[in-house]
Structure formats: structure tokens, C-alpha cells
Amino acid sequence: MPETIIRMSGVEKSFGDHQILRGMSFDVHRGQCLGLMGGSGSGKSVTLRHLIGLIRPDAGLVEVDGQDLTKISRRELAELRKRMGYVFQDGALINWLTVAENLALPLEENTNLDAAEIAAKVQEKLELVHVPDTGQKFPTELSGGMRRRVGLARALITDPEIILYDEPNAGLDPRTARSINHLMRELSDKLEVTSIVVEHRIDCLKTVADEVVFLFEGQARVRDTAASFFQPTDPELREFLGV
Ligand SMILES: Nc1ncnc2c1ncn2[C@@H]1O[C@H](COP(=O)(O)OP(=O)(O)OP(=O)(O)O)[C@@H](O)[C@H]1O
Numbered sequence: 713m714p715e716t717i718i719r720m721s722g723v724e725k726s727f728g729d730h731q732i733l734r735g736m737s738f739d740v741h742r743g744q745c746l747g748l749m750g751g752s753g754s755g756k757s758v759t760l761r762h763l764i765g766l767i768r769p770d771a772g773l774v775e776v777d778g779q780d781l782t783k784i785s786r787r788e789l790a791e792l793r794k795r796m797g798y799v800f801q802d803g804a805l806i807n808w809l810t811v812a813e814n815l816a817l818p819l820e821e822n823t824n825l826d827a828a829e830i831a832a833k834v835q836e837k838l839e840l841v842h843v844p845d846t847g848q849k850f851p852t853e854l855s856g857g858m859r860r861r862v863g864l865a866r867a868l869i870t871d872p873e874i875i876l877y878d879e880p881n882a883g884l885d886p887r888t889a890r891s892i893n894h895l896m897r898e899l900s901d902k903l904e905v906t907s908i909v910v911e912h913r914i915d916c917l918k919t920v921a922d923e924v925v926f927l928f929e930g931q932a933r934v935r936d937t938a939a940s941f942f943q944p945t946d947p948e949l950r951e952f953l954g955v
């Protein structure tokens with residue numbers, strides 16, 4: 713039996729009188745990459761934010777590595793978060809710090825590495841995402857695509873076991889998107905990283921995801937292998953994909 717590392721079960725979440733999640737349930741096992749697709753405003757980012765404890769569900773279970781996020785202490789949540797990387801939809805870099813300082817921050821806060829070791833790790837991750845010369849630049853000096861790559865490098869900096877990607881291809885040219893997708897695939901194949909990828913681009917999900925879930929009306933409506941998901945029988949998914 714594969715080991716379940718992420719589990720959502722019956723999660724409900726409203727903002728005001730607007731219910732976004734209506735019994736969201738899915739699980740992800742170790743080393744798996746699960747894609748999430750759904751219309752704008754369907755609750756994809758909200759789902760990811762539950763998994764790092766930024767949002768608490770109104771009802772239901774949110775579990776990461778066997779720990780119920782609604783029951784653990786702040787300290788335990790902080791420990792768990794160290795093992796997780798989050799690639800934010802907008803990059804979410806701190807504009808008054810250089811790229812290198814942005815990347816160093818999680819290492820300064822969470823490890824005992826010295827300055828030279830941190831600098832080496834920062835450079836290693838910048839090279840991994842193909843922006844080796846950006847360390848001394850400020851985020852506002854970068855193009856949108858470069859900022860996204862730096863955002864990815866920052867999510868990878870602590871070598872997390874779990875990575876949540878929120879539209880990793882947005883704003884990237886096709887060639888860069890392909891190289892990022894191959895990198896994501898490598899992380900799950902070689903390093904057994906567990907990941908969830910929110911993405912609208914079908915080629916991305918076909919490359920990186922083992923299975924894909926369709927979010928519809930606040931639930932995981934369809935779940936299928938990446939190969940079959942894009943030839944669906946479900947009428948709502950067919951309508952969504954336009955097939
Ligand atoms: N903190 C919040 N307070 C109030 N409403 C929120 C909050 N966060 C999200 N929402 C609402 O929840 C709904 C789902 O938002 P979410 O960001 O998850 O959508 P999404 O599926 O990621 O869409 P997109 O593809 O456009 O990124 C939206 O209607 C949004 O306005």
C-alpha cells in the first residue's frame with residue numbers, strides 16, 4: 713500500500729456567505745504528483761492554502777504526514793512547514809531584499825548553515841532554475857518569468873519533501889515552461905518529492921502529473937490518470953476542457 717502523505721476529507725470552507733469548498737476530499741501518496749484543475753475561483757489556491765495551514769477549514773480533515781493540521785500546535789505546524797515548499801501564484805518575493813537574500817531567508821531561519829554554505833545553496837538553486845546571475849538583483853528588476861523561476865528556487869531552497877505549485881507555468885515562455893516542467897518531474901522521480909500542481913496548461917499536467925483532479929462546485933469531481941483525464945466522459949469536465 714502506498715503511504716498517504718496528504719489527505720483532505722470532507723473539507724468545507726466559506727468566506728462570508730460564499731461557500732467555496734463543499735466536501736473536498738482527495739489524497740496524495742508519497743512521491744506522487746497530483747494535478748488540480750478547475751475554473752477560476754473554483755478554490756484551487758484555497759485548497760493549497762489549507763494544506764500549509766494558512767486557512768483553517770470550517771469542517772473536515774486536513775492531514776499532512778499523519779498530522780491533523782487543525783489539531784497541532786503552532787510549533788508543530790512550523791516544523792511541518794519546514795518540510796514543505798509553496799510556489800505562490802504571484803511569486804511572493806520580498807521586494808526590498810535581493811534575490812539571494814530572499815532565498816537565504818528560509819535557511820537563516822531554519823538551519824544552522826553558515827554564510828558560505830548558505831551562499832552556495834542559494835547559487836545551486838538559482839542554477840537549477842536557470843537564472844544563475846540574478847542573486848544580486850532585486851525582484852522588481854526581473855522579468856515576470858524570471859521572478860517565477862526565483863519563486864520556484866525559493867520554494868526548493870530547503871529541499872522540501874512536499875511541494876505545492878500554484879500555476880508554475882504562468883508567465884513563462886514555452887521553452888522555459890518546458891524546462892520548469894521537466895525539473896518538477898525530476899524532483900518527483902529522483903527525489904521522491906510529493907507534490908500538488910495547480911495548472912491550466914494541459915501540456916504541463918501531462919508532463920508532471922501522475923493523476924489529475926477536477927475541482928467542480930467545491931468538490932473533487934473527477935480523478936484520473938493524466939493519460940485519461942484529458943479524454944473524459946464526465947460532462948462537466950468535457951465542457952470545461954472543450955472536448
Ligand atoms: N481570504 C479570502 N477571503 C475571502 N474570499 C476569499 C479568500 N480567499 C479566496 N477567496 C474566494 O474564494 C474563491 C476561490 O478562490 P481561489 O483563489 O481558491 O480560486 P482559484 O481556483 O485559485 O482561481 P484562479 O484560477 O483564478 O487562481 C474566490 O471566489 C475568492 O474570491
Ligand SMILES: [Mg+2]
Nearest residue numbers: 756757801878
Ligand atoms: Mg488560484
